[in-house]
């Protein structure tokens with residue numbers, strides 16, 4: 001075996017050369033890999049002994065993509081295109097031997113080989129769309145030529161992977177090797193040589209494109225089918241346009257379209273935001289003072305207290321991944337209602353064909369109801385989800401302290417209460433932590449893990465790992481009212497309220513937020529949550545629009561009326577009644593109405609969120625700015641193509657954000673607009689949150 005570079009080797013076995021890539025962890029297409037392939041190929045072509053070449057990877061996977069750290073700067077020679085051209089134009093057969101995942105540039109490399117074989121566990125995909133990009137190594141032109149435009153659309157626009165069996169069926173691989181991949185690939189290469197099989201170039205293939213050429217409506221139908229899911233994103237459309245080019249243009253012209261659209265995306269803000277977010281997500285798992293080797297507490301039995309909205313959703317979340325749950329209520333009726341809703345939810349999912357009726361039984365079978373808190377004695381983790389009331393929570397934690405075995409984790413799902421105060425109700429505050437699920441808890445991806453002053457490191461480590469196990473994206477936060485997510489939400493909602501008193505209407509405010517990319521506006525969100533959360537009919541004195549709406553029986557979507565009117569499909573429409581209530585309120589308060597521009601609406605909703613984020617960082621409530629972004633993308637649907645509120649602030653420049661905040665502080669005389677000291681300092685230094 002000869003080393004080609006520090007990332008690639010060459011060996012020759014009886015006429016078959018093996019170029020082996022070894023660039024852990026995922027054999028990314030770094031410079032040393034490209035150089036290795038290029039040099040290896042040149043040697044093989046010059047060596048008369050070599051009859052065919054196998055491109056194979058060491059470690060756990062085939063080439064799983066580009067080296068993302070090279071993005072942004074010029075690529076060191078040889079560039080990917082040159083290497084891929086060399087592969088495709090090689091005068092001896094090249095066979096890609098694939099295990100693990102052939103993703104992005106990895107799959108594009110494989111598509112430039114003349115033949116592809118894989119093991120049974122191999123997976124294939126072009127996930128560039130998830131980074132706001134398209135496959136820029138010819139993948140947009142070659143994949144449709146191998147699997148057809150329909151399948152290519154599906155794979156490239158979703159970024160989803162397919163397995164070996166499907167790849168074989170689609171013609172993406174010629175053979176699934178039984179047994180060891182290396183020897184299977186060598187045997188395949190020998191067969192190619194023996195049969196004198198042609199040097200099959202994907203670029204020359206046309207037959208799989210025919211069905212798309214015969215179906216002119218294909219692309220527009222596809223666009224319609226994904227419109228809702230991809231609203232606001234640029235990359236899906238660019239991917240589609242490339243595949244259209246593959247179908248309608250000669251290969252080289254299609255490649256030119258790919259190059260142009262790739263450059264546009266690469267230079268644009270969306271891919272920058274999505275690449276940033278890719279790293280942000282990974283960063284969130286790192287806790288500076290909780291090392292990776294911190295011991296974990298094994299979690300097998302989970303208890304949930306409260307079978308309401310959250311307790312039910314949390315229990316479903318556990319059952320969905322096979323974890324047994326005991327769920328506690330104080331009254332049989334409440335327990336029956338809670339368990340009934342869980343069953344109904346599962347049955348609804350089954351009726352849509354997403355799970356089987358056996359799954360319904362299995363999952364319900366994992367959830368046991370009880371009226372005795374003593375039944376939680378053996379649980380490894382107990383999650384409290386009763387009413388948001390400090391006295392009640394303290395009483396429950398004090399009881400749990402006397403019941404649950406030592407070493408178990410005692411968690412609260414409180415949205416805003418002080419975890420330290422709750423922990424102090426026990427004699428083991430080191431075991432107490434906040435696990436803040438978002439509603440619906442079985443669906444929403446975010447889990448805010450709230451660290452109390454005394455929470456133990458093992459408890460934190462266990463909860464971070466447990467979050468992964470139950471399919472959540474965890475962000476570790478500190479104690480403050482509303483933690484990170486809701487604390488940032490509060491000032492936005494407060495501004496939205498002010499805006500409607502000054503002349504905007506709920507649907508005008510919401511339109512701006514939705515066009516910005518949020519899944520719903522401030523008022524749609526309030527209607528969905530229910531306007532009567534924390535509202536009390538007996539003490540309500542019509543002191544806010546919310547009071548007036550609730551008093552009028554408009555409590556949100558559940559009553560088909562809130563800030564909006566709702567039809568039976570829950571479609572909102574602006575309500576004349578609400579407009580009258582709002583205008584009447586402004587009138588009474590002596591507020592002058594004016595036309596408010598969309599720009600002002602956006603600034604007044606978004607900039608206070610950034611400012612609050614800065615304060616959260618100042619106080620050390622979030623570990624890093626990117627954690628705040630992960631919270632808002634996964635917990636509130638902030639558009640990932642804008643990175644998150646803190647990345648968005650960086651992208652517009654902190655000096656601009658500070659100037660705008662000061663403008664409103666001056667205009668309104670409201671000191672809450674004063675920019676956080678941290679942001680002022682960063683702006684003065686010409687830095688962003690990402691420099692922290």
Ligand SMILES: NC(=O)c1ccc[n+]([C@@H]2O[C@H](COP(=O)([O-])OP(=O)(O)OC[C@H]3O[C@@H](n4cnc5c(N)ncnc54)[C@H](O)[C@@H]3O)[C@@H](O)[C@H]2O)c1
Nearest residue numbers: 306307308309310328329330334385386387388414415439
């Ligand atoms: N609803 C949300 O969107 C949301 C989101 C995140 C967090 N939370 C938090 O989750 C908690 C629960 O909220 P929810 O919306 O599920 O409330 P909910 O009113 O739907 O459910 C609370 C349940 O707790 C039960 N309960 C009350 N006292 C009990 C006791 N002593 N023992 C056992 N059960 C008891 C009630 O019977 C009820 O079923 C609150 O702290 C809330 O702030 C709510």
